[in-house]
Amino acid sequence: MPVKHPSTQQFILPDCEGDILKIEKLNFAYPDGHIALRDVSLNLCSGDKVALVGPNGAGKSTLMLHLNGILRGEGDLTIGNLPISDEQLPLIRALVGVVFQNPDDQLFSPTVFDDVAFGPLHMGLPEDEIYQRVAQALDAVQMADFGERLSHHLSMGQKKRIAIATVLSMQPQILILDEPSAGLDPRARRALINLLRELPQTMLVSTHDLHMVRELFPRMIIMDEGRVVADGPTGKLLVDATLLEAHGLEMP
Amino acid sequence: MHIHAFDQFRAHASALHRLDPRVKVLLTVGYILSNALLPDGSWLAFAAAWLLLLWSNERAHLGLGYTFKRSFVAFPFAIAAISAIFSPSGNSLAEWNLGFVTLVPTDFGVVRFFSILVRSWLSVQMAILLVTTTQFPDLIHAFEHLKAPRTLTTIIAFLYRYLFVLTDEAYRLMRAREARSAGLPGFKRGGSLFWRAKITGEMAGQLFLRSYERSDRIYNAMLARGYTGHIRTLNPHTMQHSDWLTLFFSIPVLLLIQLIGWYR
Amino acid sequence: MLLSPTPLHIPDGFLNLVISLIFWVATISMVGLAISKTNKTLGEKQIPLMGVMAAFIFAAQMLNFPVAGGTSGHFLGGALAAMVLGPWAGILVMTAVIAVQGLLFQDGGLLVMGANIFNMGILTAVIGFGLYRMVGGAKKGLRLTIAGAAAWLATMAAALLTALQLWLSGTSRLEIVLPAMLGVHILIGIGEAVITVAALAFIERTRPDLLNAEKTAASGGRGWIMAGILVSLLAVLISPLASGSPDGLERVAADLGFLGDGQASSYQILPDYTIPLLGETALSTIFAGIVGALILMGLLVLLGRSLRKAGSGK
Numbered sequence: 060m061p062v063k064h065p066s067t068q069q070f071i072l073p074d075c076e077g078d079i080l081k082i083e084k085l086n087f088a089y090p091d092g093h094i095a096l097r098d099v100s101l102n103l104c105s106g107d108k109v110a111l112v113g114p115n116g117a118g119k120s121t122l123m124l125h126l127n128g129i130l131r132g133e134g135d136l137t138i139g140n141l142p143i144s145d146e147q148l149p150l151i152r153a154l155v156g157v158v159f160q161n162p163d164d165q166l167f168s169p170t171v172f173d174d175v176a177f178g179p180l181h182m183g184l185p186e187d188e189i190y191q192r193v194a195q196a197l198d199a200v201q202m203a204d205f206g207e208r209l210s211h212h213l214s215m216g217q218k219k220r221i222a223i224a225t226v227l228s229m230q231p232q233i234l235i236l237d238e239p240s241a242g243l244d245p246r247a248r249r250a251l252i253n254l255l256r257e258l259p260q261t262m263l264v265s266t267h268d269l270h271m272v273r274e275l276f277p278r279m280i281i282m283d284e285g286r287v288v289a290d291g292p293t294g295k296l297l298v299d300a301t302l303l304e305a306h307g308l309e310m311p
Numbered sequence: 312m313h314i315h316a317f318d319q320f321r322a323h324a325s326a327l328h329r330l331d332p333r334v335k336v337l338l339t340v341g342y343i344l345s346n347a348l349l350p351d352g353s354w355l356a357f358a359a360a361w362l363l364l365l366w367s368n369e370r371a372h373l374g375l376g377y378t379f380k381r382s383f384v385a386f387p388f389a390i391a392a393i394s395a396i397f398s399p400s401g402n403s404l405a406e407w408n409l410g411f412v413t414l415v416p417t418d419f420g421v422v423r424f425f426s427i428l429v430r431s432w433l434s435v436q437m438a439i440l441l442v443t444t445t446q447f448p449d450l451i452h453a454f455e456h457l458k459a460p461r462t463l464t465t466i467i468a469f470l471y472r473y474l475f476v477l478t479d480e481a482y483r484l485m486r487a488r489e490a491r492s493a494g495l496p497g498f499k500r501g502g503s504l505f506w507r508a509k510i511t512g513e514m515a516g517q518l519f520l521r522s523y524e525r526s527d528r529i530y531n532a533m534l535a536r537g538y539t540g541h542i543r544t545l546n547p548h549t550m551q552h553s554d555w556l557t558l559f560f561s562i563p564v565l566l567l568i569q570l571i572g573w574y575r
Numbered sequence: 576m577l578l579s580p581t582p583l584h585i586p587d588g589f590l591n592l593v594i595s596l597i598f599w600v601a602t603i604s605m606v607g608l609a610i611s612k613t614n615k616t617l618g619e620k621q622i623p624l625m626g627v628m629a630a631f632i633f634a635a636q637m638l639n640f641p642v643a644g645g646t647s648g649h650f651l652g653g654a655l656a657a658m659v660l661g662p663w664a665g666i667l668v669m670t671a672v673i674a675v676q677g678l679l680f681q682d683g684g685l686l687v688m689g690a691n692i693f694n695m696g697i698l699t700a701v702i703g704f705g706l707y708r709m710v711g712g713a714k715k716g717l718r719l720t721i722a723g724a725a726a727w728l729a730t731m732a733a734a735l736l737t738a739l740q741l742w743l744s745g746t747s748r749l750e751i752v753l754p755a756m757l758g759v760h761i762l763i764g765i766g767e768a769v770i771t772v773a774a775l776a777f778i779e780r781t782r783p784d785l786l787n788a789e790k791t792a793a794s795g796g797r798g799w800i801m802a803g804i805l806v807s808l809l810a811v812l813i814s815p816l817a818s819g820s821p822d823g824l825e826r827v828a829a830d831l832g833f834l835g836d837g838q839a840s841s842y843q844i845l846p847d848y849t850i851p852l853l854g855e856t857a858l859s860t861i862f863a864g865i866v867g868a869l870i871l872m873g874l875l876v877l878l879g880r881s882l883r884k885a886g887s888g889k
């Protein structure tokens with residue numbers, strides 16, 4: 060007899076006039092002393108699709124790990140109206156889904172199904188809802204038949220898609236994707252672009268694929284050496300040859 | 312999170328760093344052995360042993376209190392020795408009535424308890440000093456010279472090499488789990504304890520498989536570069552005069568500590 | 576804390592010299608046997624494999640899971656290593672792990688390392704592999720159940736032996752340390768069992784070739800079944816006996832010469848072997864240690880012989 064739980068819909072954040080995600084003067088140094096983020100400030104509005112670009116080691120991944128409290132730097136970070144704090148972490152992790160750069164870091168369960176179901180299971184959702192969410196998430200990444208497969212021996216592109224599904228099944232409000240298109244063949248890349256276009260969530264996507272940025276993201280943020288060096292409409296930034304060159308990027 | 316921070320080696324150009332690792336291993340073991348041999352309550356000898364330790368810290372250019380600050384790793388274990396305080400032999404010092412049981416600390420027991428603690432604490436510090444002044448590969452090499460079986464030292468060398476890689480991997484798995492460990496108000500979060508343990512077991516399985524398949528690749532890469540069964544090092548480790556001298560003079564020092572302990 | 580010492584990693588100072596030496600001898604002989612066995616049956620390829628597997632056990636011990644109130648469960652891995660790699664390789668892997676934990680991180684002492692290896696590497700391998708080998712060809716459900724039970728029992732036996740060592744060293748009172756150790760490890764052992772079973776099930780799903788019945792049978796002879804059952808029985812019998820009537824066990828230990836009157840002096844152990852000329856000095860302690868160690872070595876040589884016979888004559 061499935062227990063009736065209150066609908067999860069009530070946790071949708073209030074429509075933001077302003078910002079669904081707000082970072083102010085975030086600083087972070089790794090334990091070995093390397094300073095990875097310096098005074099990073101940025102805002103995301105509900106529904107924004109934003110690209111995060113910058114050379115290797117710019118601090119993109121580090122920044123993304125802050126957005127659901129895996130790393131905790133100094134500075135202010137609020138999701139909706141929730142500041143990141145120990146009590147709010149579980150809820151924040153339900154609101155912000157982070158997909159890591161390396162899918163091998165993301166997948167830790169034996170089968171694809173187990174991995175995609177982990178988040179909903181941990182949230183304590185009722186069983187039928189879990190099945191439904193897993194099916195939906197796998198459908199969204201076009202891996203519906205892969206539920207019983209072992210994630211260990213999938214190809215890189217398949218792992219990347221499963222990694223996205225593990226987060227989609229939690230139905231977050233904000234999606235944080237770290238280099239989702241790296242290592243994909245043209246067809247898989249195309250499928251990914253279509254998927255990202257269709258997903259309704261607010262998203263912040265780091266990438267080195269400036270063609271994808273031009274096609275998909277109206278706004279882009281450039282990071283270099285731990286700083287945000289530019290933040291504006293993609294159309295404007297991508298034609299600024301000196302800016303791109305100064306930060307190791309090439310005009311698409 | 313990188314576990315490299317836990318490698319305790321600190322590079323300095325000190326006499327202790329230069330000392331042959333064999334000698335350092337022998338002296339460390341000798342020192343710990345000496346502590347174990349001291350009778351309970353030989354505080355003077357314990358103090359002498361501590362002085363020796365302080366002096367060694369100084370010789371390693373680490374500062375007097377270096378190992379002291381790091382020596383508390385063994386302290387939680389002290390709980391195991393607390394019951395020694397109530398040893399029946401000896402004169403009772405007090406009677407603590409806890410309602411259901413009466414505890415009687417004895418003088419013998421208290422001395423025993425603190426002796427255990429001091430021995431442990433001195434020994435841990437010397438072990439810390441050993442790894443602070445010796446790089447781990449040199450340490451492994453020293454054990455080889457001391458006739459530890461090759462098979463074992465080679466396994467340990469591989470362990471050391473992949474320790475950091477695999478613990479990093481373990482941390483990343485835990486980080487992935489953490490990132491999706493969400494909760495919603497009104498729902499019971501985290502599943503059952505059994506489920507959490509099971510997930511951890513599956514993570515262990517995942518880690519095992521990655522390690523296993525990695526070891527296959529390593530072996531192939533090693534064969535490709537002419538591996539023949541054991542790892543060679545460039546460091547010859549020949550005993551210098553100063554090494555022999557140190558070894559030679561340490562023995563009377565440890566004997567002296569024993570004398571202080573036994574014939575106080 | 577990442578490297579928080581578990582209740583089974585005994586630091587230096589907590590075991591007396593005699594006990595430390597006895598277990599060093601026991602450990603050295605078993606490890607020696609393991610080396611000659613693995614050298615014979617497995618190729619040089621096994622060495623990098625065992626090294627990486629040792630690193631795996633080390634890393635897997637860091638995987639934790641929240642239990643309650645900020646504490647977390649950990650994994651020891653001795654039983655799993657023996658089940659997957661075979662008992663001899665398992666022993667070598669655990670030896671390497673415990674050696675590095677002691678040397679590099681001071682998690683466990685040096686003089687007492689023999690005891691630590693024996694408790695966490697050898698005892699767990701005998702029980703873990705022995706019981707698992709017994710059901711090597713059985714159906715999956717039964718096999719995993721026994722594997723879980725073996726992992727639990729191995730943890731309990733390690734805790735039991737640790738408690739006994741602490742007691743025989745005059746560090747703890749038996750009536751306190753034994754229930755405490757066993758009580759704590761009932762829970763730790765359940766975690767160990769669940770993790771072991773889940774890991775085995777995972778490996779079996781992904782790489783069934785690593786765990787098939789022939790491989791298990793080839794990695795250790797039938798003698799292991801006997802040894803596993805025997806040691807398990809011993810552990811199961813001693814625990815309630817010792818917790819129920821510690822006096823009885825104490826009397827036995829005293830008769831054997833392990834305990835002076837009043838149960839607890841570190842340097843009056845094996846008084847029967849103390850040579851009058853030497854008196855109660857460090858020398859006589861060393862001597863007593865050597866005698867005790869020799870006796871044990873003799874027993875182990877016999878055990879090793881019978882194991883080898885049982886292994887070859889299956």
Ligand SMILES: Nc1ncnc2c1ncn2[C@@H]1O[C@H](COP(=O)(O)OP(=O)(O)OP(=O)(O)O)[C@@H](O)[C@H]1O
Nearest residue numbers: 089091093095114115116117118119120121312313
């Ligand atoms: N665990 C760590 N410990 C110490 N330094 C780290 C760690 N992880 C990353 N760094 C350093 O922090 C800086 C930022 O790294 P980060 O991974 O955030 O870069 P990135 O922009 O994602 O690069 P890429 O495009 O290569 O993914 C780099 O200089 C990196 O060397």
Ligand SMILES: [Mg+2]
Nearest residue numbers: 119120160237
């Ligand atoms: Mg990155």
